Amino acid sequence: MSNSKWFASLEGGRCGLLLSLLFLSASLLAQTEYEVVPDRAPSSRAFLLGIGRTNQLDTYLSPMEYTGLQVSFLLQGERMTRLAHRHISFQSTFHGVFTSTENPAATAKYWGGRLAYDAGWHYHYSPLKNLDLKGGAMIGADVGFLYNDRNGNNPAQGQFSIDLSLSAGAGYSWSLWKLPMQASYQADLPMLGMMFRPEFGESYYEISQRGVGHDLVCAHPGNALSLRQFLTLDFCLRRVTLRIGYLCDIRQSNAHSLKYHDISHSFMFGIVRHFQLTRIRK
Amino acid sequence: MKKLSAFLIIFISAFLTSCQQGDFSYDDTPQGNLDALWTLIDERYCFLSYKEKELGFSWADLRAKYSAKLNPKMSRVQLFEVLCQMLSELKDGHVNISTSLDLGRNWSWKEDYPENLDTELRQRYLGTDYHIGSGLKYTILPDNIAYVVYESFSDAIGEGNLSDMMSFLQLCNGMILDIRGNGGGELTNAERLSRRFTNEKVLVGYMSYKTGKGHDDFSEPRAEYVEPSEHIRWQKPVVLLVNRSCYSAANTFVRNMKEMPLVTVMGDQTGGGSGLPFSSELPIGWSVRFSASPSYDARMQHVEFGIEPDVKASLDESLAASGKDSMIEAARKLLTGQ
Numbered sequence: 001m002s003n004s005k006w007f008a009s010l011e012g013g014r015c016g017l018l019l020s021l022l023f024l025s026a027s028l029l030a031q032t033e034y035e036v037v038p039d040r041a042p043s044s045r046a047f048l049l050g051i052g053r054t055n056q057l058d059t060y061l062s063p064m065e066y067t068g069l070q071v072s073f074l075l076q077g078e079r080m081t082r083l084a085h086r087h088i089s090f091q092s093t094f095h096g097v098f099t100s101t102e103n104p105a106a107t108a109k110y111w112g113g114r115l116a117y118d119a120g121w122h123y124h125y126s127p128l129k130n131l132d133l134k135g136g137a138m139i140g141a142d143v144g145f146l147y148n149d150r151n152g153n154n155p156a157q158g159q160f161s162i163d164l165s166l167s168a169g170a171g172y173s174w175s176l177w178k179l180p181m182q183a184s185y186q187a188d189l190p191m192l193g194m195m196f197r198p199e200f201g202e203s204y205y206e207i208s209q210r211g212v213g214h215d216l217v218c219a220h221p222g223n224a225l226s227l228r229q230f231l232t233l234d235f236c237l238r239r240v241t242l243r244i245g246y247l248c249d250i251r252q253s254n255a256h257s258l259k260y261h262d263i264s265h266s267f268m269f270g271i272v273r274h275f276q277l278t279r280i281r282k
Numbered sequence: 283m284k285k286l287s288a289f290l291i292i293f294i295s296a297f298l299t300s301c302q303q304g305d306f307s308y309d310d311t312p313q314g315n316l317d318a319l320w321t322l323i324d325e326r327y328c329f330l331s332y333k334e335k336e337l338g339f340s341w342a343d344l345r346a347k348y349s350a351k352l353n354p355k356m357s358r359v360q361l362f363e364v365l366c367q368m369l370s371e372l373k374d375g376h377v378n379i380s381t382s383l384d385l386g387r388n389w390s391w392k393e394d395y396p397e398n399l400d401t402e403l404r405q406r407y408l409g410t411d412y413h414i415g416s417g418l419k420y421t422i423l424p425d426n427i428a429y430v431v432y433e434s435f436s437d438a439i440g441e442g443n444l445s446d447m448m449s450f451l452q453l454c455n456g457m458i459l460d461i462r463g464n465g466g467g468e469l470t471n472a473e474r475l476s477r478r479f480t481n482e483k484v485l486v487g488y489m490s491y492k493t494g495k496g497h498d499d500f501s502e503p504r505a506e507y508v509e510p511s512e513h514i515r516w517q518k519p520v521v522l523l524v525n526r527s528c529y530s531a532a533n534t535f536v537r538n539m540k541e542m543p544l545v546t547v548m549g550d551q552t553g554g555g556s557g558l559p560f561s562s563e564l565p566i567g568w569s570v571r572f573s574a575s576p577s578y579d580a581r582m583q584h585v586e587f588g589i590e591p592d593v594k595a596s597l598d599e600s601l602a603a604s605g606k607d608s609m610i611e612a613a614r615k616l617l618t619g620q
Contacts, residue, residue: 062563063322105310105567150569151561199501201326201492201574203558205469209489210504257494 042276043079046243050074052266056101056110059259060157060198061148066110068101070264074247084123089134093118097144097264107150112262114144114159118188120167132171138188139164153203157260163193163219182234190226193219197255217255224253234272241272310565312352312361318564319365319379320345325495328557328576329374329586336587339371358566359383365564374586375529376559380569391526391553391588398525398550398597399462403607404431413450415443417471420451427617428454429610432475435467435531441513444478448514456617457516458610460523466530466555476538477511479520479545484508486538488582491558491575503578508538520545521613524591529553536589537579547591548613554588 050072057065075094080086099112120138127133144159169186197217198207207215217223232245245268252261308314308321323330323341330341348368352361362379366386369377379386407429412421417437420430428451432439451457476486488503522539524532524547533552539545557573564570579585593616598608 061561063318064563064565103563103567104565107567108563108569148561150563152571153559153574154561199491199493200495200499201328201560202501203491203560203575205558206489206491206501206504206575 042274043077044272044274046074046076046270046272048074048076048243048245048268048270050247050266050268052247052264054099054101054262054264056099056112056146056263057259057261058110058146058157061110061146061151061154062103062108064103066101066103066108068099068110070097070099070266072097072247072266072268074268074270080124081121083121087124088136089122089124091118091120091122091138093120093140099262099264109149110146111149112144112146114142114262116140116142118165120165120188122167122169130173132173133168134170134186135166135168137164138167140190157198158196161193161195161219161224163190163195165190176235179236184230184232184234186230188228189221190219190224191221193224195219195224195253195255197253197258197260200257215256217253219253219255223255224251226251226253230268232268241274242269243272244269308565312354312356312364313349315361315564315566315568316349316352316365316368317345319368319570320348322562322564322570323369323372323377323572324497326492326560326562326574327372327377327572328492328500328574329372329584331497332576332584332586333372333374337371337373344368344371361566362386362568374557374573375553375555376557376571376573378571379564380571391529391555395526395550396596397463397527398595398609399527400597400602400607401463403602403605404460404462404610406605407607407610413447415447416440418443418447420447422451422454423458423614425614425618426453426455427614428457429460430457431460432464433461434464435469435471435535437467437471439471439474441474441511444475444511445513448478448516452514454518456519456521458521458523458613458617460610461528461532461535462523462525462549462609463527464529464532464535465527465553466532469531469534469558472531472535472538473508474511476508476535476542478513478515479539479542480508480510481515481517482510484538484541485580486541487534487577487579487585489558489575489577500576503582506577508541516544518544519617521616522547523595523609523613524549524552524589526550526553526588530555533585533589534577537577537585540589540592541580546593546616547589548593548595548616549591549609550594550596551590552585552588554586556585 052070054070055065055067073096078089078091080089095116097114101110118138118140122134122136124132124134140163142161145156147156165188167188171184173182195217196215198215227250229248232243234241234243247266247268249264308318348364351364362383370388373388375391408421412419416439418432423429486508487506489506490500490503493499493501522545524536533555536552540547556577558575559571560574562570595609595612601608
């Protein structure tokens with residue numbers, strides 16, 4: 001995949017403030033026999049906020065499904081590496097979620113929070129001029145909690161997992177009324193990992209006495225079928241690249257006869273910044 | 283491209299249909315709520331096999347028995363009564379339905395027996411210048427016997443409280459530790475106090491928990507020990523006064539103290555309650571509490587229905603009229619050797 005396709009908005013010239021500065025600096029330095037050259041491929045950073053609905057189930061706390069509000073933030077960075085003739089990109093994602101849900105009878109509430117970090121590498125392939133396909137793997141870690149405001153002896157559940165995921169996606173660039181736009185889709189499917197799940201009737205007292213060693217479970221699609229899908233649209237308004245998107249995050253597990261799921265659908269919106277590191281060459 | 287698109291569509295469709303549902307598929311109807319409660323106890327209550335044997339009921343039969351009392355138009359109050367009746371068959375103080383209407387309970391473990399406690403009488407022994415160390419009240423009786431009252435294991439006690447109390451009482455010839463009426467609380471407080479009465483590591487019991495939905499799916503019992511405290515420890519005889527209201531963590535404390543060499547348990551059988559409770563709920567939104575993890579004594583015997591004292595004693599009403607607590611007096615006699 002060429003960099004020009006990957007950063008379609010940069011190519012459009014409307015968001016290329018940093019690129020302009022690069023050329024200006026280069027012309028000034030040329031008078032003193034120095035030149036500024038790109039050191040690494042362009043990269044992007046996105047900061048998004050999200051709001052949506054979530055459906056939560058944790059049978060350690062309750063057999064009922066709780067539904068309600070989710071707010072989140074997502075920091076996502078992506079850059080091309082020198083690997084495989086600049087066909088491999090590195091992506092890092094930091095996702096924070098806060099939820100407030102209630103049971104069907106509206107007599108109890110869950111308060112929840114989760115932080116997740118994922119790092120991934122994708123190989124890019126362009127079968128068509130404006131189309132970019134990618135596939136790769138991600139490693140990630142999750143920590144979180146779910147608190148029930150009514151349970152006495154088992155009021156909360158801790159969450160911890162690490163996993164290796166398969167990841168695939170596609171991006172398509174085009175112009176609309178001379179505005180560069182890019183639509184992207186990415187799906188991440190955890191394949192193997194480790195997760196903390198207490199045993200069926202194990203109390204906090206027993207966990208504290210016995211340790212958590214036996215509560216760490218190997219996670220795989222057979223007992224923790226999860227999937228994250230992210231559909232985004234990038235477009236420029238004046239000199240700012242905006243991103244809107246739909247994030248569908250499905251996390252499930254069934255271990256120690258305890259079921260867990262957190263199925264959320266969020267509308268995401270935020271900004272994207274494209275920039276390029278440079279170095280000065282004599 | 284077409285193959286890839288088809289694959290993605292099939293994969294996502296298959297995934298969405300695989301999303302798991304909650305454990306309960308019961309409606310918020312009288313029958314749905316009874317079935318949900320019955321299933322919850324059937325799968326998660328830790329004493330079901332034991333109680334079926336001891337109390338002579340069949341949990342499977344109770345579903346039909348109480349379903350027959352339902353009708354689709356019954357009120358919330360009526361439904362609450364039927365569900366509470368079904369749970370009462372378990373005779374467990376840790377089993378409750380909590381609603382805005384009422385707290386469903388079976389307290390027959392204490393209500394069906396003499397209380398053997400007169401708090402006004404007890405206060406006479408404490409007097410007015412007794413010490414208060416967090417949840418502990420203590421004084422020295424005229425015959426140089428320490429008298430300590432601990433009314434609830436929910437009242438925190440720190441190592442500092444215990445050390446100060448032991449220091450103050452160290453010249454006494456013995457101790458009466460009165461936990462009559464103590465309905466339980468934090469297990470950590472029970473363990474912290476027990477550690478002051480042994481110089482060696484003592485096996486006091488076992489604990490396990492449910493590992494699955496089967497009635498007998500339990501973890502390997504874990505041995506529970508009381509290790510000697512690193513602070514001041516009591517080295518003289520102790521009489522532990524108990525009654526039927528000693529429940530839950532207080533019951534566990536009595537279980538622990540029975541294994542200590544200088545301790546004599548005196549009074550009535552304790553109330554029991556040896557299961558660590560868990561919470562859950564019903565489709566109607568009512569909270570349900572139940573015993574989830576059983577504990578046993580050092581001989582792997584259940585203590586769910588209470589612990590027999592070493593020395594039986596009860597409150598003598600005629601003596602009470604003259605301002606004497608017959609149980610405290612019996613404890614004093616035992617400690618002074620009269």
